[in-house]
Amino acid sequence: MEFYTFLVIAGVLAIAAIAVIGGVIELLRQRVLVDSETRAVIGISIPGLGDFSTNYPSLGAIALGLLMCFGTIVWISNEPAQIPVTATVTVTNPALHADSESDLFLSVVPQRYRRSVIGNQLDTPVRIDLSVDDGEDYVAIVRSSVKDAEDGVAYQGLASGPINISNSDGTVSGEYESVLRVR
Known part of the structure; x- marks a missing residue:
């Protein structure tokens, strides 16, 4: 709650x-x-x-x-049960300077769930945790914005896919994993 x-x-x-x-x-x-x-x-x-x-x-x-x-x-x-979801996102682009940082914006649809993670290092997996209502199929949409530390050019990337819901040992949870290559 x-x-x-x-x-x-x-x-x-x-x-x-x-x-x-x-x-x-x-x-x-x-x-x-x-x-x-x-x-x-x-x-x-x-x-x-x-x-x-x-x-x-x-x-x-x-x-x-x-x-x-x-x-x-x-x-x-009447509040629905919540499912914990873990999204692991890696932002990558070999052409960018190593000190560049990415901003991630995760949306889970069809509901109202959003999380933002600011200032992540490239090529480093970022874990984003949130809870969603039980009983629906969800799609994760991840958008990233990266400003190259060397030349100041901004790059953007978008990835989406279904969240894999699993039920192990009576615990329901969801996972989403993506490698996002910004261009």
């Missing part, structure tokens, strides 16, 4: 807890509203639960808080 998703879930559950606790506290205070014209107690009748002479907002706060908690828990339980 990503950090920002965790923050949203924690925030929603905190707001829901405050709503439920506040509603219960208001119910325990037993505040009764009286109509100013008729001097009659304002009540609410809920089928199956009976008649209540209490504040509408306290019941509404409890209902809203419970609904938020329920919705968040259902949403969390």
